[in-house]
Amino acid sequence: MIFYDISMTIKEQMAVYKDKEEKRPHLIVKSDFSNSPVYETRLELDLHTGTHIDMPRHVFPDGTTSEHWGHEEFFTRCVVLDFTSSDDEMVTARHLEDKDTEKHISNPTIKRGKTVLLKTKNSLQDAFDFNFTYLARSGAAYLAKKNIRGVGIDALGIERNQAGHATHKLLLKAGIWIIEGLCLREVPEGDYILAVMPLKVKGVEAMPARAVLLDPNAMLIP
Amino acid sequence: MIFYDISMTIKEQMAVYKDKEEKRPHLIVKSDFSNSPVYETRLELDLHTGTHIDMPRHVFPDGTTSEHWGHEEFFTRCVVLDFTSSDDEMVTARHLEDKDTEKHISNPTIKRGKTVLLKTKNSLQDAFDFNFTYLARSGAAYLAKKNIRGVGIDALGIERNQAGHATHKLLLKAGIWIIEGLCLREVPEGDYILAVMPLKVKGVEAMPARAVLLDPNAMLIP
Numbered sequence: 001m002i003f004y005d006i007s008m009t010i011k012e013q014m015a016v017y018k019d020k021e022e023k024r025p026h027l028i029v030k031s032d033f034s035n036s037p038v039y040e041t042r043l044e045l046d047l048h049t050g051t052h053i054d055m056p057r058h059v060f061p062d063g064t065t066s067e068h069w070g071h072e073e074f075f076t077r078c079v080v081l082d083f084t085s086s087d088d089e090m091v092t093a094r095h096l097e098d099k100d101t102e103k104h105i106s107n108p109t110i111k112r113g114k115t116v117l118l119k120t121k122n123s124l125q126d127a128f129d130f131n132f133t134y135l136a137r138s139g140a141a142y143l144a145k146k147n148i149r150g151v152g153i154d155a156l157g158i159e160r161n162q163a164g165h166a167t168h169k170l171l172l173k174a175g176i177w178i179i180e181g182l183c184l185r186e187v188p189e190g191d192y193i194l195a196v197m198p199l200k201v202k203g204v205e206a207m208p209a210r211a212v213l214l215d216p217n218a219m220l221i222p
Numbered sequence: 223m224i225f226y227d228i229s230m231t232i233k234e235q236m237a238v239y240k241d242k243e244e245k246r247p248h249l250i251v252k253s254d255f256s257n258s259p260v261y262e263t264r265l266e267l268d269l270h271t272g273t274h275i276d277m278p279r280h281v282f283p284d285g286t287t288s289e290h291w292g293h294e295e296f297f298t299r300c301v302v303l304d305f306t307s308s309d310d311e312m313v314t315a316r317h318l319e320d321k322d323t324e325k326h327i328s329n330p331t332i333k334r335g336k337t338v339l340l341k342t343k344n345s346l347q348d349a350f351d352f353n354f355t356y357l358a359r360s361g362a363a364y365l366a367k368k369n370i371r372g373v374g375i376d377a378l379g380i381e382r383n384q385a386g387h388a389t390h391k392l393l394l395k396a397g398i399w400i401i402e403g404l405c406l407r408e409v410p411e412g413d414y415i416l417a418v419m420p421l422k423v424k425g426v427e428a429m430p431a432r433a434v435l436l437d438p439n440a441m442l443i444p
Contacts, residue, residue, distance in 0.1 A: 040428070200230065204263050
């Protein structure tokens with residue numbers, strides 16, 4: 001069965017947004033076998049470090065928080081679009097439209113109800129890149145019109161240096177959820193089922209998540 | 223489609239093991255709209271608070287850690303066994319054997335390759351109960367012989383007051399993973415698919431997880 005784990009590994013020495021030390025996770029050992037019969041650890045994790053879902057509250061004061069992420073979002077049809085050969089630092093409406101009309105793909109790839117994952121040059125490197133490829137405002141507007149379900153990207157942000165966080169706001173206003181921090185290096189372009197299961201934290205603007213891609217036609221357990 | 227979210231909600235005022243303050247999660251707001259264009263939170267979470275998987279390192283100095291939890295464990299066939307009508311404070315080999323041979327269930331319910339979830343009186347209450355129902359050593363030995371995949375329980379511990387953590391050690395030595403902190407109140411006894419997706423934290427003895435139960439016969443997305 002097709003199975004890709006597309007989640008970042010959480011560890012102290014991982015890439016964090018803009019290399020900010022305060023965004024680094026910490027693992028604090030609370031007991032080990034020198035002082036206890038059990039080994040126990042506490043995790044300190046910025047909710048925007050590693051693979052995570054952004055909820056509207058991240059950019060809107062009156063936006064919804066984690067408990068509004070419903071169970072219909074756990075498993076969605078999904079398409080991975082590969083932009084690794086592009087020299088541009090952003091994915092625009094034109095890039096997306098080109099994919100949608102490529103001759104060798106029989107159906108329009110960006111369809112109502114799907115989640116769209118953007119594989120970019122970001123997937124080819126491990127360290128944080130201040131010039132990471134992002135989804136441009138025009139690309140977000142293109143996707144918002146398509147009534148898709150969610151958008152994911154292989155960067156710790158879905159946009160950078162855009163006034164007023166236009167990409168976040170266009171998507172979230174359209175009811176499209178955002179997943180950041182995906183690892184897509186090994187994943188070929190194509191259709192999958194995306195399983196995303198975030199931690200069930202109450203009342204927050206972002207949720208750390210595990211995300212995997214599955215065979216779109218398979219039974220879960222044959 | 224059948225769908226039960228069997229994960230605990232992570233929030234400051236949740237039940238934690240033995241009501242210990244140091245096991246309580248904290249949500250620390252790092253920026254809000256008074257000082258930033260975005261809202262961002264940091265989470266401090268004991269790895270044994272809320273729904274989580276125990277790895278062998280939790281009780282064995284040379285035990286394996288999180289990276290050894292493989293992708294074949296994300297989706298498993300599973301049976302929920304209901305012991306809520308039992309007056310005993312533990313699930314023993316006899317309790318399990320009784321379930322296995324009940325006349326109204328056509329097949330043996332505890333089978334090789336399955337995950338077994340124990341629904342007990344713990345599911346009927348929200349606060350931490352110092353006398354929580356647990357899996358007795360004899361029950362663990364019974365399950366270890368069945369070559370099952372995993373065991374889950376609706377308590378923050380799978381055992382209490384057993385010398386040397388016999389239940390943990392019997393199960394983990396047999397290669398059976400343990401999931402603690404499940405919410406099974408609404409779940410009827412029966413067969414399901416269990417989807418468990420833990421945070422991908424490297425090198426730890428326990429992993430916070432989201433867990434849901436699905437229709438055992440359904441396509442993931444019809």
